[in-house]
Amino acid sequence: MCAVTLPATPTPVDTLRRVFGYDAFRGNQQEIIDHVAGGGDALVLMPTGGGKSLCYQIPALVRPGVGIVVSPLIALMQDQVDALRALGVRAGFLNSTQDLGERRVVEAAFLAGELDLLYLAPERLTVESTLRLLDRGTIALFAIDEAHCVAQWGHDFRPDYLALSALHERWPSVPRIALTATATEATRREIAGRLNLEDARHFVSSFDRPNIQYRIVAKNKPEQQLLELLTSEHKGDAGIVYCLSRASTERTAAFLSQNGIEALPYHAGLDAGTRARNQSRFLREDGLVVVATIAFGMGIDKPDVRFVAHLDLPKSVEGYYQETGRAGRDGLPSTAWLAYGLQDVVQQRKMIASSEGDHAHRRRLGVHLDAMLALCETVECRRVQLLNYFGQASEPCGNCDTCLSPPQSWDGTVAAQKVLSTVYRLDRERRQKFGVGHVVDILLGKTTPKVSQHNHESLTVFGVGTELSEAEWRGVVRQLLAQGLLSVEGEHGTLVLTDASAEVLGRRREVRLRTEAKRAVRGSTRRAAAAEAELPAEARPVFERLRAWRAATAKEQGVPAYVIFHDATLRQIATEAPATLDELGTVSGVGENKLAKYGQQILDTLAA
Structure with missing residues (x-):
């Protein structure tokens, strides 16, 4: 791996340009980065696809030492590290998938100052040997990703996250940044309290994902409804289908496969090897559909997921928002589709009544379900209702089912x-x-x-x-x-x-x-066609050649295609047709390391 050479005292903007290949920050990224790089603690709420990772990656690169990233996403750490290494960032991870020899190599690199970022599973910070290892190195910052996992009655609670409050006690001078895409004001307070971040500065970005079209339909043979959606609007697209049970996951994946849509199941009942293979195929191949329980998807970085479908009612608005947010991370038009019926309500009410925990816990579950039901039953704009749940006011979006086909x-x-x-x-x-x-x-x-x-x-x-x-x-x-x-x-x-x-x-x-509206809403095909039309006719075959080159390169290196380049970058290259390395270096998403590594190959592909 060739590391990017940065100035002795790099600025965040220098790092953004040289490493990541972008000319400007988005939203409040720069404010967050400057605050953390200056040694401040932060609690960051930013929607999926909003650029949360840069908020800790860049401060880790400009501060002395190694950025320690606490993440529950063991199955995805390798891909996260591969993506950073492709940018020339010296990254590694420590988790239970490694043998002793692999861990020792990473530990030695950390102690020698040869890492910029080190990813750890939260349970490793409960092991004294890990704490002693960190004591011997220089830590730039602690980044606590998926911070909502600390919320004890939340939708993704992880008990090991509770121990992270001790980070400040052991390393009081090291800044901490906690990040999540999903949290109400009450959940934010819980995160701050449990992680000892009461004095941290809070940064709350807009929760709006305008490229996602939210649609909720009444159930009527839901598997057939799903098939109609995929064949008429998302043929050949990558997507995620969520089901409540393992049995329905298997049944739906088989049904889609029998009807010409390549679909893979993913749930906790599968052996670890099968889960890993199915997840890896989804990340690395184009146009696959994963049918999963909610065990799948947290931290999925695949940018071109064009739809997220739910065949069962989510338990909360937080869970729904988190899951639908896995669509359209690249900013292109995407669909969040939910089939919802009477039996869903009955089943969820029964589950709450029989759930473990005291009366207060069951009441909290009931409040979460009531908010989800209100979103399903509203006659107003779905997006207004969704954003209002997170405390954000908005105007009707004109791009959800209730706006496009208003119910009475x-x-x-x-x-x-x-x-x-x-x-x-x-x-x-x-x-x-x-x-x-x-x-x-x-x-x-x-x-x-x-x-x-x-x-x-x-x-x-x-x-x-x-x-x-x-x-x-x-x-x-x-x-x-x-x-x-x-x-x-x-x-x-x-x-x-x-x-x-x-x-x-x-x-x-x-x-x-x-x-119920009598007229079906079908916005995705038109929007996808509009997005395709943004690419000039003469650029389309060039774009396809670039995609073919990227697929071959990714397969050769054993990494997902998006680790090489995102579609948005390839589209800009196809449109602008740079003729020199200097011109190619001005394209968004082409940093110094990728320019050196792939630049001539891209120019050769353009000239073919």
Whole structure:
């Protein structure tokens, strides 16, 4: 590896240009970098794709010593280090995947001052030998990546993160920077408290990802709906599909593969080797789809993920935002698509009711779910609702499903009263509890074996709901559950009233319900076509030649293609057609090391 030569006292801007090949910082990157490079502590919230890594990588390069990066992403450390080495940065890692000999090589490089950045898994900082090793070297800073993992009731809690509060006690003069893409104000306070960063400066970037189109659809054969999305709008694109269970992950991956879409499963039930191979293929190959549980994706640096789809309801807005943020890291148009139905709500409510922890914990889970349901059921702009959850005001985006095809709302008070009255009569008059299907059968006046068995034809509500179809009644029940006007209990998910139900039954509260949009939203194909159109016609074959060169180079080196160059860089090269190394060096993303390493190959490819 050839290291980039920097001036004796490099500035952040020098480092940005020479190492990373960019002329200017984005957003509040420079403010954060100057603060940390000057020795200050920081808590940074920045959306995925916003450039968080530079906020600790550049201070580590301009300060004396080695930047220690604490990351939970053991499976991705090799790729992160490869990407830095490709830039000429001296990087290494220590984690449980290495044997003793490999660890000793890295430790020796650290002690000799031959590293710029050293990545550690959080559990290594609970080992005394690691602490003693760090004592013997010079530390430039501590970067705590994915800092939301310290939030004890968060969506990605890692117990080993709790020990990181001791860093300041052992190395009080070393600046610390904690970074995350996902945190409400309450979570920020928890991160600051648990990491002993109460006096740190907070930097909160916009949570908006304008290139992502958010779409939530009512479930109706969700695997078929997903297939339609991928074949009509994302053919040949890389993407991630999230499922709640291992079984549905396997089933969906097989279904997509049988229908001509190459899809790989990823979940904790697979052996470690299979998981590693599937993740590696996703990172290194174009156009693969991974179908996964939420165990997959944190820290995925693949910039060209064009869609993230959910076939089950996420448990929280934080989790949803974190997962959808893995799409479109390169800034190009991408889709966040979620299929959501009544059974999702019932299942999540049951899971909360039976979850471990005290009443306060279950209440917190309920609050998280309520916010997610509000996002699903809103008739307003999805992006406004999403950003508002994180405390950020915004205007309607014009690029989500509710903006492009606005749903209507209707006065569902009478329909709600019919559902609630049925549940009331079953519970209070008959001392019986039933699930959604039976309640809907009673409203529709269906004489099923179960209805006859319990003599429910005699209920005054039997047959009072023939004005709506079965699917429409299920939609009503789903929205009543979402609004907290109904709840579920027990292993079988029986319906029960809530304290708020009385307000509706007593005619003291109006119930507004959402009518699903009749027109499907299909923005991604048009937006992707528009993005392609930005490339002049004469540049397109050049771009494809450059991509082919990049693929061959990446395969030869055993690294993901984006480690060589991002698509955005290749697009600029194809468009500008630089004829000399000096001209090529002005392209965004072409730093000194990559220019020296790949410059002549690129010029040869352009001349071919």
